[in-house]
Amino acid sequence: MSTRIAGQKVLAIVLAGGKGSRLAPLTTERAKPAVPFLGTYRLIDFTLSNLVHSGVQDVWVVEQYLPHGLNDHLSGGRPWDLDRTRGGLVVMPPFSSPGNEDGEFAQGNAHALAQHLPLIREFGPNVVLVLSADHIYRFDYSDLIRAHVGHRASVTMATTEVELGQATRFGNVVTGEDGRVERFAYKPDEPLGGTVTAEIFAYDAQVLLDTLEELGRQGDLGDYGEELLPALVARGDAYAHPLGGYWMDVGTLSAYHGAHRDFLDGRGFPLDTEDWPFITSSIARPPTRVEGTARLDHALVCGGAVIAGEVVGSVVGPNAVVEHGAVVRDSIVQAGAVVRAGARVTRTIVDLHATVGEGAQVGAEGGDLSVIGARATVEAGARVGGGLVVEPRVTVRAGREGETARPPEGDDTAGK
Numbered sequence: 475m476s477t478r479i480a481g482q483k484v485l486a487i488v489l490a491g492g493k494g495s496r497l498a499p500l501t502t503e504r505a506k507p508a509v510p511f512l513g514t515y516r517l518i519d520f521t522l523s524n525l526v527h528s529g530v531q532d533v534w535v536v537e538q539y540l541p542h543g544l545n546d547h548l549s550g551g552r553p554w555d556l557d558r559t560r561g562g563l564v565v566m567p568p569f570s571s572p573g574n575e576d577g578e579f580a581q582g583n584a585h586a587l588a589q590h591l592p593l594i595r596e597f598g599p600n601v602v603l604v605l606s607a608d609h610i611y612r613f614d615y616s617d618l619i620r621a622h623v624g625h626r627a628s629v630t631m632a633t634t635e636v637e638l639g640q641a642t643r644f645g646n647v648v649t650g651e652d653g654r655v656e657r658f659a660y661k662p663d664e665p666l667g668g669t670v671t672a673e674i675f676a677y678d679a680q681v682l683l684d685t686l687e688e689l690g691r692q693g694d695l696g697d698y699g700e701e702l703l704p705a706l707v708a709r710g711d712a713y714a715h716p717l718g719g720y721w722m723d724v725g726t727l728s729a730y731h732g733a734h735r736d737f738l739d740g741r742g743f744p745l746d747t748e749d750w751p752f753i754t755s756s757i758a759r760p761p762t763r764v765e766g767t768a769r770l771d772h773a774l775v776c777g778g779a780v781i782a783g784e785v786v787g788s789v790v791g792p793n794a795v796v797e798h799g800a801v802v803r804d805s806i807v808q809a810g811a812v813v814r815a816g817a818r819v820t821r822t823i824v825d826l827h828a829t830v831g832e833g834a835q836v837g838a839e840g841g842d843l844s845v846i847g848a849r850a851t852v853e854a855g856a857r858v859g860g861g862l863v864v865e866p867r868v869t870v871r872a873g874r875e876g877e878t879a880r881p882p883e884g885d886d887t888a889g890k
Contacts, residue, residue, distance in 0.1 A: 477531050477561070480623040483601070484599060485534065486532060488533060488536065491539055493506070497727060499845055499847040499866055500730070500825060500845070504540055505543065506607070507608055511733070513776035517724065520752060523750075523752045527749075528613075528616045529616055531561060534563075535566060537566065551563030553756075585696065595683060603615060603674075603676050605673065610724055615676075618676050625653070626711065628709050629682075629706045631671045632671070632674035632715050633669050635668050638665055638667070641665035644723075645659070645670055646666035653714050660697070660700055673723070685706065720736070720741065720743050722736070735804075762778065762779045762781065765782035767798045767799075768781040768784070769785070773787070783799055783800035784802065784803075788807065789805075791809035791810070791826075793810045794808065799816045800815055800830075803820045805819050806824070808825050814832040814854070815833075817833060817836070817852075820836070821839065823845045825848040825850070828850045828852075829850075831853045831855070832854040834872075842861030846858070847863070847868065850866055850867060851868075851869045851870065853872055859879070863880060863882045
């Protein structure tokens with residue numbers, strides 16, 4: 475009953491526990507893998523859909539930060555037919571143990587793997603497929619696994635190409651003609667080139683477990699780009715496998731908004747082909763209602779939405795409302811959000827169930843991205859300028875905007 479590809483028993487581990495602070499305030503009240511994408515999907519849907527279409531059905535999801543909403547979405551694996559009697563989807567929450575009764579949060583993704591070493595050994599895989607839960611792409615993992623087995627590699631990294639200026643935010647890879655990894659640098663100050671890891675790794679299970687144990691004895695494990703991958707590259711049997719096609723790390727607000735623009739502009743990939751549909755956990759919704767006063771241009775509008783105003787170059791989520799006289803441009807209006815009559819929303823993410831009041835103005839054309847957090851309210855007539863962020867459940871009052879609308883904290887750039 476276990477997944478076997480190229481004669482190998484395969485276990486997939488999806489790392490879904492990170493805080494996702496660079497996506498705040500979208501991640502203030504939810505785990506990053508549960509953040510909506512294109513209104514209909516959640517970020518983790520792309521990894522899970524790729525897994526089931528690749529024939530991988532033994533899937534562990536490692537959780538940590540705000541797991542409750544994510545668990546609700548996963549629904550025990552049922553939407554992806556992973557709710558099996560044997561195997562299927564297994565949720566791995568933080569835990570305590572006889573050796574550590576107080577429990578311990580993972581200090582990086584390699585540490586997260588090391589915490590589950592006894593369970594991985596007990597499962598007995600030949601190949602461990604380790605994946606992130608917050609990237610947008612379409613990929614057949616079985617191709618990667620076959621290449622990995624053919625090379626007898628310790629690790630095979632799926633790679634993608636990014637602009638040179640963005641490469642310092644990822645693991646940089648330099649390969650020889652045979653695909654063997656000759657150099658690897660994790661988030662270097664100076665890029666080695668435009669080839670980076672796509673956070674998709676096929677590991678030889680025995681080598682992975684032995685290496686993690688040895689590194690654990692030496693000190694902190696941190697992320698796998700810090701110690702684990704350099705150790706495997708030093709063995710001389712690490713390989714790269716080009717992913718090809720569209721790939722986006724949506725771990726920042728600008729990248730998240732940019733990925734939506736890519737799909738609006740046709741630079742993404744098909745989402746509903748017969749052989750590779752992307753699957754989500756969702757409820758049935760009524761058709762979209764488009765009033766006679768509505769104007770739609772270059773827009774994606776989800777079921778249950780009501781459009782009476784103008785929507786241009788934007789995504790409108792399920793059950794969202796754009797009232798008569800409202801204008802939404804180059805924006806993302808998430809499920810249940812409301813843009814009242816006469817309001818203007820430009821280059822803004824309006825999160826779940828937030829409200830932009832009558833005549834309010836949010837964002838600026840050509841400016842930095844603005845964000846209105848989940849269940850926040852921008853009162854009638856208030857103005858939130860470009861590049862400002864409103865935290866969830868906060869109210870912005872006209873004439874007192876500076877009390878609640880502030881610039882985002884930290885760096886917000888990402889690669890593609």
